[in-house]
Amino acid sequence: MSLLDTLRGRLFAFLLMLAGMTAVGVGGGTWLSVRAEADGLFDYQLQQMALSLRDQGGVTDAESAALSNPDLDYLVQVWSVEGLSLYSSRRPGVTEALPPRAVLGFSDQRIGDEDWRVYGAATPLRVIQVAQPLSVRRRLATSAALRSMLPIALAAPLAAGLMWWLIGVSLAPLQRVVQAARSRDAASLDALPTTGLPGELQPLVGAFNGLLARLSTAFEQQRTFVADAAHELRTPLTALKLQLGLLQGAAPGPEHDAAVQRLGAGIDRAAHLVEQLLALARAEPGAASAPMQPVDLADIARLAHADAALLAERRGVVIHCEAEQPVPMQGDAAALRSAIRNLLDNAARYGARTVRLRVTTESGQPLLQVDDDGPGIPPELRERVFDRFQRGEAQTGQVDGSGLGLAIVQAVARRHGARVGLGVSEMGGVRVEMGCG
Template structure:
């Protein structure tokens, strides 16, 4: 199968050209044959009618009509049947004429005859059918011959036109091949001096490519920003680990050594948590592989997430309260939704007061879908700062050591990939309420 678009176009055009030439040639051939037959019949009739009023055939005319090179045979009879004249003897032809046009079998061949009667005589002019067919075929072939000469020229013209028509596509491909990996500028869609206007059929393709290049640029920019932010955020805990290690090396007694080990352990834990959050955010970014969606129970996902957060709640002396229906069906990815709930609960525990309460509610919606609400008793987020609260590495208190600044960013990314909406509000417990609404 031909994979080249130019080859397919050429094959289609040439096949159409050949079919059109064959059809036109066949129609012209049949038309010329028919017209030639009509012309020969007209000659037979005119010759017979021209002799009906003559008394006798003059000797000079008789000699001319008896020429062996003449295809016609002329016979004249009196009304009583006696032969008046015959251009040359043809015993195969019948001795009695048929009036009008007729096809007669005689001498192993077919003759075309025309007979006319006058009050005194009967005249018949005959011509072999084979001779007529040969002459008609020659005339028809001569009329078709120009098509055979023009067909190769038309084929060359079709090839040239196909190449000319596909030239903008070749230029577009050449421009794309000439770009490096860093060139994400949009392709030209109209005249800009160096580029001619694109054909209408290529405009949607170029627009789609430009959209893809824009999305790729956005993804690369986000990736570069993510890497830069991650490097910046990792610098502080790694520096703290380095300092703790130096303190451990300089410790002169067991008490100092134990304190340094405890600080180092805390620093490793914070670094591990930050790396884990970075990996979770990378997995939930728009450019990450598509999530495998399946039917699940959002209430059960919340229960498992709260069970995983229990050690932190115990360490801070907080109470975890889950209010959920027996089953809240939803279509989603269990691992991603578990990360969403765990980050919300973790934020509530870390930023809420020690000994406070964290309340999680999972309710089905009447119109379908579900809603997840997480309330805490912490300081909350002022309304004017809620728009930037989902930015990566954003903290209400930049100097705080608790948290990574990625929790709400992960929640927003997971929610977006599930088509859910995240809203921040005031909690009845006095802190922040995060509401995640999942569509049906």
């Protein structure tokens, strides 16, 4: 049984229970109402029968015969004001007569083994009592109540069938959405159809289509990333293979030493590329990473400065670190350290001679700035440099970097809810700002 069938059955059971409780309530109310109306009608008949006999001088033989009919469910007693019995009817199975002392108006009395409803009326000439068995009244009232409830009983199965059909019709759009969702896989992430959907389902399907669109974009980016990574790794691995061949064929001497040096440099580039790929993968949204916890951005910046100092010294680059005051925040220390190290590494690789790293606060929010005196980045290229495997050019020519540094910085910033911006530094080169808010 599918989920929608279970949902349909559950809704039907709940609605049927509600309808049943409503029907019982309405039926019970109808029952009591009809019985009350029947009792009122029977009392009215008793009263009218008694009043019809109060002004007659006597009971004729024809009236006496009619009142003595065994099919008549009434007893009639008529007295004169002197207490003389003028008439007293009998009913089969009833051996006792009505009480000789009449109670004016309506009363319930026990006559023999049966309860009776009695009405007494008095005139200046006579006293009349008319009685009817309560069992007869109840039987007739129950019969009338059952007849009034018969339409409800006959309509109940029809209403239940109509309810089942309406639930199915109401769930049909959801069934179509479920079938369309089941037909989707990783290779088919097209949006679900929204035509003909009720307004209640539009937000749900719209949100699901948004999720499919984000998944499609993420999968496309992943495929592009894998393809680019494979291409980027192929080049250094091919170079390593060639250098290994040259090393194997080289005799001991200067050429052998140069080949070993080139092989070592190639291994370093390949290792750096793999390290950058792993750092980018860890910084991507949704990747398993360390939880956010209280950190000091200034302390992290000092550690990143120490990490980048060796490369900067080899390249003749001076890095100044201005991070004396603590800058507390919630973050991933390892990811932030990697991002800052990449910023400093980029500045050193792309022709800067002096780099300044500053950590401060702005409007109570952490702010990190990296300025350099390098050649800068043209405004039309500032957006593209955040793409993966986008390399710029230093003053000395093509850079041997991986092209992932700023992509890693942007991924880390997004994970921390921060923004990254490029501008012109007061030192003449590029200013990179990463700040929250």
